[in-house]
Amino acid sequence: MPAEEFYVRYYSGHQGRYGHEFIEFEFHADGRCRYANNSNYRNDSLIKKEMTVSPLMIKELKRIIADSEVMKEDDHKWPKKNVVGKQELEIRFGNEHVSFETAKIGSLVDVQGSEDPEGLRVFYYLVQDLKCLVFSLITLHWKVGSDEMFDLLHYASKVAKACLGMDLKGYQNLTKA
Amino acid sequence: MSDRYEIDLNVKPGDDLQDEEMAEAPQVKRKGRGFQSGDQRGDGVHSSAFDKLNSSDDSASGRALKSIEGWIVLITGVHEEATEEDILDKFGEYGEVKNVHLNLDRRTGYVKGYVLVEYEKFSEAEEAIAAMNGAKMLDQTLTCDFAFVKPTNNDDRGRRGLTTRGRGGHGGRRSGRSSSPTRR
Numbered sequence: 574m575p576a577e578e579f580y581v582r583y584y585s586g587h588q589g590r591y592g593h594e595f596i597e598f599e600f601h602a603d604g605r606c607r608y609a610n611n612s613n614y615r616n617d618s619l620i621k622k623e624m625t626v627s628p629l630m631i632k633e634l635k636r637i638i639a640d641s642e643v644m645k646e647d648d649h650k651w652p653k654k655n656v657v658g659k660q661e662l663e664i665r666f667g668n669e670h671v672s673f674e675t676a677k678i679g680s681l682v683d684v685q686g687s688e689d690p691e692g693l694r695v696f697y698y699l700v701q702d703l704k705c706l707v708f709s710l711i712t713l714h715w716k717v718g719s720d721e722m723f724d725l726l727h728y729a730s731k732v733a734k735a736c737l738g739m740d741l742k743g744y745q746n747l748t749k750a
Numbered sequence: 751m752s753d754r755y756e757i758d759l760n761v762k763p764g765d766d767l768q769d770e771e772m773a774e775a776p777q778v779k780r781k782g783r784g785f786q787s788g789d790q791r792g793d794g795v796h797s798s799a800f801d802k803l804n805s806s807d808d809s810a811s812g813r814a815l816k817s818i819e820g821w822i823v824l825i826t827g828v829h830e831e832a833t834e835e836d837i838l839d840k841f842g843e844y845g846e847v848k849n850v851h852l853n854l855d856r857r858t859g860y861v862k863g864y865v866l867v868e869y870e871k872f873s874e875a876e877e878a879i880a881a882m883n884g885a886k887m888l889d890q891t892l893t894c895d896f897a898f899v900k901p902t903n904n905d906d907r908g909r910r911g912l913t914t915r916g917r918g919g920h921g922g923r924r925s926g927r928s929s930s931p932t933r934r
Contacts, residue, residue, distance in 0.1 A: 578778075582795065597794040603902055607795040619793065623800035625815070625902070629895040633826045633864050648783050661784055668777060672784025701856035709851040709866055714803065714817040714898060 578602065579635060580665040583703055585677065586611075587658030598707050604631055608711055624714055634706070635666070641699040644669050650689040651696070652676040662696065805900045811872050814896040820848050820868045821875035822897040828852070829888035830860035840887055841867050845874025866897055 579602040586595025591613035598608040604627060610620040638644070644666055651673070654660075658677045664670070673696065678684060684693045711717065774780075805815055814821065823841075834852050841847055849868035854861060869875040875896065883894040 584794065593791075593793060595794065599795045604899060605901065607800055609794050609797070609800075611793060621797070621800040623802040625899050627824065627895050627897060627899045629824055629826060629893060630897055633824070636826075637862070647781055653783075663782075663784055665778075669779045669781070670774065672780070672782035674783040674787055698855075698857040702853075702862060705853045705856065705862070706864075709853060710897065713822050713849060713851065713866055713868055715801075716818045 577667050578665050579631065579667075580663070581634065581638065581703070582661070582663040583700060584661040585658065585700075587656075587677070596704075598703075600626070600631065600634060602631065604628065606707075606710070608707060620717070622711060622715060624710070626710065630710075637702055637706070638664060638666060638699070641695055641702070643695050643699050644671055646671075646673070646689075646692040646695055648673040648675055648692075648696075650687070651693055652678075652683070652687055660700065662700065802901075813899045814872065814875070815898040815900050816872070817868070817898060820870045821872050823867045823869065823875050823878055823894060824864060824897040825867065825882065825892050825894050826864045827890050827892045828861055828863050828865050829890045830855075830858075830863070832861050832865070832888055836887060837865055837867065840882060840885075841878055844878035844881065845869045845871060 580600070582597070582599040584595060584597040586593060586597070588594075592611070594612050596610045598606065600606050604625045606624050606626050608620070608622045611618075643662070644664065652675055654674060655676050659674060660677060661672070661674050663672045675693070675696070678693070678697050681694075681697070684690055684697050687693045803815065803818065805811075825837075825841075828837075832852065834850050837850055837852060838847055846869070847867055848870055849866075851866040852861060853864065855863075867878070869878065879894040879896070882892055885892050
């Protein structure tokens with residue numbers, strides 16, 4: 574009897590002056606976990622980490638996803654990806670396989686102003702919880718200063734959005750003038 | 751040649767087998783715009799050359815894998831009102847706790863339900879797990895184990911996830927089957 578199918582992948586990124594800046598991670602049912610993070614701002618390089626988490630970790634991950642009820646949602650009314658970037662959440666859980674794609678979300682204001690605030694809110698919070706978990710795993714296993722990376726990407730996307738597609742460098746030049 | 755892989759959601763089971771790696775059991779329900787998107791990415795989790803920590807090949811630690819500075823224990827079933835003090839109270843007994851990640855639910859502000867605790871020595875982590883697995887804290891039963899383990903096989907060829915992107919010629923994991931060698 575095959576084990577319950579399970580797979581999670583999250584991606585958030587954009588293409589800009591600094592190339593492809595993104596964060597992506599995935600978990601397989603057997604515990605294999607990959608994390609990739611690229612930011613060319615200040616010449617930071619591509620980080621690619623791989624590790625195997627224990628069955629208990631996968632069990633907890635499944636619980637978090639199940640509790641969120643994200644599998645019940647649908648992305649057809651969610652904001653479409655745009656020049657500022659996109660997010661992808663792909664989950665295979667038992668008999669269901671979702672692959673959601675939406676724009677970056679700056680804050681709850683974006684959620685509340687959307688056509689499906691309840692669904693997008695579920696997505697929004699789950700993504701934060703997943704990132705939090707992955708951030709802890711990476712930080713503890715590798716002792717890298719990942720919080721800087723997370724904050725940086727988040728900040729960069731907010732600024733770019735505020736300036737209607739301008740990238741971080743453009744914004745900095747603007748404020749210096 | 752276009753690598754765009756498109757799937758019509760009304761297609762009959764079995765029709766979407768252009769990319770054979772995408773063959774999912776027909777009863778799997780699919781949902782989401784990502785199945786229509788043909789975005790290709792050469793980087794990210796589907797690329798190669800990932801850093802990993804190797805085990806130092808000491809069988810004393812069994813399947814557990816040491817992290818860069820210590821041993822990480824995962825505890826689940828943590829009560830939503832648990833505090834870091836509660837954790838240190840219970841787990842400090844087995845060794846010096848080097849790090850605690852008691853993550854909060856980002857929506858409610860309560861504890862999400864798990865905590866990651868770092869010990870410097872394997873023996874401390876092992877003892878904590880043995881003692882606290884199944885124990886109660888704030889009336890809730892905890893489950894404990896190592897957070898990181900040694901990989902289950904030596905396949906270093908970069909396992910692919912259940913990508914919805916048709917990338918011709920790449921090996922993917924078939925659902926419900928044992929892993930076949932990835933094609934490169």
